[in-house]
Amino acid sequence: MGDEPVNVKEYQELAKQALPKMYYDYFAGGSEDQHTLRENNDAFQRIISIWPRILVDVSKIDMSITILGYKTSAPIMIAPTAMHKLAHPGGEILTAKAAAACDVIMGLTFMSTCTIEEVASSCNAVRFFQLYDIAWLKSITKLPILIKGVLNHEDAAIKAVEIGVEGIIVSNHGACQLDYVPATIAVLEEVVGAVQGRIPVLFDGGIRRGTDVFKALALGAHAVMIGRPIVYGLAAKGEYGVRRVIEMLKLPHSQ
Ligand SMILES: Cc1cc2nc3c(=O)[nH]c(=O)nc-3n(C[C@H](O)[C@H](O)[C@H](O)COP(=O)(O)O)c2cc1C
Numbered sequence: 001m002g003d004e005p006v007n008v009k010e011y012q013e014l015a016k017q018a019l020p021k022m023y024y025d026y027f028a029g030g031s032e033d034q035h036t037l038r039e040n041n042d043a044f045q046r047i048i049s050i051w052p053r054i055l056v057d058v059s060k061i062d063m064s065i066t067i068l069g070y071k072t073s074a075p076i077m078i079a080p081t082a083m084h085k086l087a088h089p090g091g092e093i094l095t096a097k098a099a100a101a102c103d104v105i106m107g108l109t110f111m112s113t114c115t116i117e118e119v120a121s122s123c124n125a126v127r128f129f130q131l132y133d134i135a136w137l138k139s140i141t142k143l144p145i146l147i148k149g150v151l152n153h154e155d156a157a158i159k160a161v162e163i164g165v166e167g168i169i170v171s172n173h174g175a176c177q178l179d180y181v182p183a184t185i186a187v188l189e190e191v192v193g194a195v196q197g198r199i200p201v202l203f204d205g206g207i208r209r210g211t212d213v214f215k216a217l218a219l220g221a222h223a224v225m226i227g228r229p230i231v232y233g234l235a236a237k238g239e240y241g242v243r244r245v246i247e248m249l250k251l252p253h254s255q
Helices: 008-018 021-028 035-045 091-101 116-120 134-140 153-163 184-195 210-218 228-250
Strands: 065-067 070-072 076-078 105-108 125-127 146-150 167-170 201-204 223-226
Touching: 008 021, 008 228, 021 228, 035 184, 076 228, 091 105, 091 228, 146 153, 153 167, 153 184, 167 184, 184 201, 184 210, 210 223, 210 228, 223 228
Parallel strands: 076 105, 076 223, 105 125, 146 167, 167 201, 201 223
Antiparallel strands: 065 070
16 A cells, blocks of 8 residues: 555656656657647646635535536546557556546547447447548537647637537647647637537646646636646556546545
């Protein structure tokens, strides 16, 4: 018990030891100078005033939400990072099982080692697409469509809402694409303000602690998605590691 990792940073350290350097660098790294990668974390740490309330009845706390028709025990979802098999043999299935055990939703982009049906049968899986032709996509599926990668009010209010998608995800894809785009937590309020509650706004990028989840929700996100921490839990301790990471992020004051 004494050497049990107590936070996401320690899971990351274990993942670094467990994975071949090339795989670890792929998961942990960002694009170019990695400025946005650092900013995704640093911008959370610049939000420094959480005002606790006392004399509030907290004997019954219900963090569950219903989003896109799915009920989930907390406003936390697993972001699509693909290639979970690099972090652990059978990685996608183990992550799906952990998601089901913790009652959170898992997003999928594509499955490399198993079919989408196999994973979908293990948990509530929502599929995220990276396509631009929304009208075409709407014509071929009745699945809810979310646009991922929104970073400003024009894309959010004018394009995403008017085009009729079911939700948007404020994301810079974990700082894996264009470097020097802003940290996602820095633009969340602007996007939430533009959407004005018409569709759900999800958020990802840099969440490493329960207080980060709290900050994103306080700034208007309906739910958050977690990318790398899930991979670190998987690489370090398989399904158990993923479950522990999710449990730690559900707590507002993990170590
Ligand atoms: C190794 C890796 C692969 C990823 N692959 C995809 C992908 O295929 N599709 C996608 O929409 N986002 C992808 N992402 C971005 C994640 O969905 C998510 O936006 C990001 O990881 C969230 O930031 P976080 O890792 O700081 O939690 C990837 C991220 C990583 C780290």
